[in-house]
Amino acid sequence: MKGMTIxxxxxxxxxxxxxxxxxxxxxxxxxxxxxxxxxxGTIIAGSFILLVIANGIQYFxxxxxxxxxxxxxxxxxxxxxxxxxxxxxxxxxxxxxNLLPGGTPGELFSAGVIPLYNIFVGIEVAAALLSIFLxxxxxKTEE
Amino acid sequence: xxxxxPLFVIIPLGIAFIIPLIWQVTRGVFRxxxxxxxxxxxxxxxxxxxNLGGESIVYKVGGWEPVNNIPIGIHLVAxxxxxxxxxxxxxxxxxxALFSIPYIDKYTGENYYYSLFSLMVAGMNGVxxxxxxxxxxxxxxVSVIASYSLVAFGSSRDELEASFKYQVLGGIASxxxxxxxxxxxxxxxxxxxxxxxxxxxxxxxTGTAIFIQLFxxxxxxxxxxxxxxxxxxxDAHSSAPSPVxxxxxxxLIKAIGAYAIxxxxxxxxxxxxxxxxxxxxxxxxxxxxxGILASGQWxxxxxxxxxxxxxxxxxxxxxxxxxxxxxxxxxxxIAALAMAGGLFHMFNHSIIKGLLFLNAGAVEYxxxxxxxxxxxxxxxxxxxxxxxxxxxxxxxxxxxxxxGFFSKLIIxxxxxxxxxxxxxxxxxxxxxxxxxxxxxxxxxxxxDKVKSARFAKVREVPWLMSLPMVxxxxxxxxxSIMIIPGVRDTFLMDAVNALLSIK
Amino acid sequence: xxxxxxxxxxxxxxxYGVLTRKNILKIIIGxxxxxxxxxxxxxxxxxxxxxxxxxxxxxxRAGSVVDPLPQAIVLTAIVIGLATTALLLAIAIRLYKKYxxxxxxxxxxxxx
Numbered sequence: 001m002k003g004m005t006i007x008x009x010x011x012x013x014x015x016x017x018x019x020x021x022x023x024x025x026x027x028x029x030x031x032x033x034x035x036x037x038x039x040x041g042t043i044i045a046g047s048f049i050l051l052v053i054a055n056g057i058q059y060f061x062x063x064x065x066x067x068x069x070x071x072x073x074x075x076x077x078x079x080x081x082x083x084x085x086x087x088x089x090x091x092x093x094x095x096x097x098n099l100l101p102g103g104t105p106g107e108l109f110s111a112g113v114i115p116l117y118n119i120f121v122g123i124e125v126a127a128a129l130l131s132i133f134l135x136x137x138x139x140k141t142e143e
Numbered sequence: 144x145x146x147x148x149p150l151f152v153i154i155p156l157g158i159a160f161i162i163p164l165i166w167q168v169t170r171g172v173f174r175x176x177x178x179x180x181x182x183x184x185x186x187x188x189x190x191x192x193x194n195l196g197g198e199s200i201v202y203k204v205g206g207w208e209p210v211n212n213i214p215i216g217i218h219l220v221a222x223x224x225x226x227x228x229x230x231x232x233x234x235x236x237x238x239x240a241l242f243s244i245p246y247i248d249k250y251t252g253e254n255y256y257y258s259l260f261s262l263m264v265a266g267m268n269g270v271x272x273x274x275x276x277x278x279x280x281x282x283x284x285v286s287v288i289a290s291y292s293l294v295a296f297g298s299s300r301d302e303l304e305a306s307f308k309y310q311v312l313g314g315i316a317s318x319x320x321x322x323x324x325x326x327x328x329x330x331x332x333x334x335x336x337x338x339x340x341x342x343x344x345x346x347x348x349t350g351t352a353i354f355i356q357l358f359x360x361x362x363x364x365x366x367x368x369x370x371x372x373x374x375x376x377x378d379a380h381s382s383a384p385s386p387v388x389x390x391x392x393x394x395l396i397k398a399i400g401a402y403a404i405x406x407x408x409x410x411x412x413x414x415x416x417x418x419x420x421x422x423x424x425x426x427x428x429x430x431x432x433x434g435i436l437a438s439g440q441w442x443x444x445x446x447x448x449x450x451x452x453x454x455x456x457x458x459x460x461x462x463x464x465x466x467x468x469x470x471x472x473x474x475x476x477i478a479a480l481a482m483a484g485g486l487f488h489m490f491n492h493s494i495i496k497g498l499l500f501l502n503a504g505a506v507e508y509x510x511x512x513x514x515x516x517x518x519x520x521x522x523x524x525x526x527x528x529x530x531x532x533x534x535x536x537x538x539x540x541x542x543x544x545x546x547g548f549f550s551k552l553i554i555x556x557x558x559x560x561x562x563x564x565x566x567x568x569x570x571x572x573x574x575x576x577x578x579x580x581x582x583x584x585x586x587x588x589x590x591d592k593v594k595s596a597r598f599a600k601v602r603e604v605p606w607l608m609s610l611p612m613v614x615x616x617x618x619x620x621x622x623s624i625m626i627i628p629g630v631r632d633t634f635l636m637d638a639v640n641a642l643l644s645i646k
Numbered sequence: 647x648x649x650x651x652x653x654x655x656x657x658x659x660x661x662y663g664v665l666t667r668k669n670i671l672k673i674i675i676g677x678x679x680x681x682x683x684x685x686x687x688x689x690x691x692x693x694x695x696x697x698x699x700x701x702x703x704x705x706x707r708a709g710s711v712v713d714p715l716p717q718a719i720v721l722t723a724i725v726i727g728l729a730t731t732a733l734l735l736a737i738a739i740r741l742y743k744k745y746x747x748x749x750x751x752x753x754x755x756x757x758x
Contacts, residue, residue: 034699034701038721074163074164075164077156077160078157078160081153081156084153125725132732136739139736139739277722284726284730288726288730288733291733291737295737295740298740300745300755303740303741304753304754304755306737307737307738307741307753310737311664311673311677311734314677314734315661315677317730318657321684321723322687324719325687325688328691328715328716329691334719
């Protein structure tokens with residue numbers, strides 16, 4: 001897979017950043033609008049997948065990237081688990097307790113720890129989807 | 144003590160995801176991490192079982208209290224039955240994890256192996272703890288997805304094919320369960336098991352309830368590999384690496400198959416004679432056909448896999464007898480006796496079958512084959528494996544004073560008391576058939592004379608592999624104490640009461 | 647009632663595909679069809695005529711909203727379905743590499 005024409009490459013280079021930002025927006029506003037960690041993470045992974053499809057598999061020097069993405073995946077889940085366990089360890093021992101103050105409904109900094117969960121889920125989903133995609137791509141080149 | 148409940152999910156999940164991150168740094172130590180975690184959880188489960196005294200804990204995740212008596216959060220329920228299952232899961236998991244350390248050395252990607260192994264245990268712990276249907280489905284999927292990839296871990300032809308078959312049938316089963324869940328939510332408006340049970344039992348729509356039950360029975364029957372749904376089990380359990388087979392056969396089909404059937408059909412739906420008879424028919428089919436098919440096998444692990452189907456038949460049959468007795472309005476003591484026999488047999492079978500699969504792994508590790516026709520005369524070169532295997536054989540065939548004898552005896556007595564004489568007769572006959580095919584194993588692998596010159600250099604397996612086998616063989620004998628009245632009450636009857644008294 | 651029935655029909659179509667097709671990829675597609683029918687069914691169980699999206703909206707606190715629980719269930723089930731499908735495809739690719747075919751009749755080293 002060598003990549004596509006120069007037009008496609010340039011257009012994707014312009015678009016990928018926007019797609020990535022849109023994914024971040026969806027993740028950060030997960031507690032306010034439909035969407036959240038999973039949907040936003042999928043969009044973020046989509047921006048990377050777009051780059052790989054347009055530029056060919058050499059774009060990321062793939063072996064290394066795959067390890068990194070699975071490392072992000074593990075780290076994302078561990079953070080999530082730590083946050084959930086944090087509720088268990090601090091003051092009132094309840095697993096998955098909402099540690100932080102709620103704030104005003106409808107504002108960006110509200111809903112306690114839910115935005116944090118969304119962010120970690122976003123990281124985890126993006127890394128996992130990218131790992132799956134790269135695993136398939138690398139497998140194809142090993143033929 | 145309440146806040147200890149979620150630890151059963153946190154510990155294995157944490158181990159599963161920390162291993163790939165720090166594997167490169169200190170490889171040698173972290174191979175012991177899954178075993179250490181499971182040891183801690185088994186001890187914790189014992190501790191909780193002895194301190195609860197038959198009570199049950201309802202743990203509300205996230206601290207969401209019920210509103211107007213309608214539960215709104217996810218509940219974890221730790222009652223004596225789920226604690227007993229937790230002990231089984233984590234104990235067999237500990238032995239299998241220790242056994243894996245030398246066994247899995249020859250594969251690449253060990254870190255992923257330990258990671259998936261912990262993930263599977265996390266899923267099973269979640270399934271037995273949860274009090275919420277959808278949460279049960281999620282944990283069930285976590286454990287089966289981990290087991291799909293563990294079956295395919297060696298990525299040879301057999302393993303990939305077995306894993307694909309397992310995945311397709313397992314996928315259908317999961318979707319059946321999800322469909323039943325959707326129907327339950329549509330019908331009752333809740334996915335909490337305790338809450339749904341009140342609505343189902345007070346409701347009028349028995350037709351809908353039966354429809355849901357049939358879907359659940361198909362789904363969990365596929366997971367538990369009862370006979371018309373058994374096609375994946377012999378392939379998957381015989382192709383997987385041996386410690387994984389021990390987990391699959393010893394624990395997985397019980398935790399996500401038999402346990403879920405017992406839990407849902409006895410605590411969630413109103414008991415009905417039809418479901419009782421269906422359970423009995425399926426279990427009798429499993430016992431007879433599983434036993435007959437096992438007798439004809441020449442692959443050691445395949446024989447063990449068919450034997451698992453046959454032995455699980457006893458457990459489901461005991462549940463069926465209990466249900467029929469309760470619906471007919473006979474003495475509830477008989478139902479409790481049958482259920483105690485079933486749970487005791489489930490406990491025993493997980494130890495015995497775990498041990499037998501570890502034996503098979505040790506034989507394969509030492510000789511490189513598991514074909515009964517090629518092996519022979521290993522008793523002198525593999526003394527520990529041979530001795531432990533003999534103990535497991537006596538135990539599974541029901542020879543006193545091993546534990547298998549007592550659990551089968553209880554089931555047979557209960558069947559006679561419930562005036563289901565035919566079932567008692569079948570149970571006795573299948574016990575003899577079991578003895579027959581395990582004697583075949585003993586004769587062809589450990590006794591007989593050495594058939595091939597290449598077994599001359601065979602050595603006993605490393606100590607990390609023989610230690611779990613020896614401990615499990617001793618447990619086969621020691622578990623007989625569970626029928627002594629004092630021990631029985633804390634350990635077995637509490638679990639039975641937890642299952643049957645919720646009506 | 648008819649939409650629910652159609653979901654069940656879709657479920658059966660997927661099951662039929664899984665049971666009768668010989669091509670590994672078609673079997674996987676059949677499983678996906680079964681999954682999607684269930685997502686549809688679950689999403690419909692939570693539907694309320696004229697309901698809004700289940701989000702706290704300061705401007706519209708009185709209006710009826712659709713049931714959020716089935717939506718959460720569907721989202722979780724989608725994630726699980728993603729994992730299952732990815733694993734199935736990975737195994738399918740591996741099988742293709744070993745056997746050079748997608749036909750399950752030719753992939754038969756294991757009997758019974």
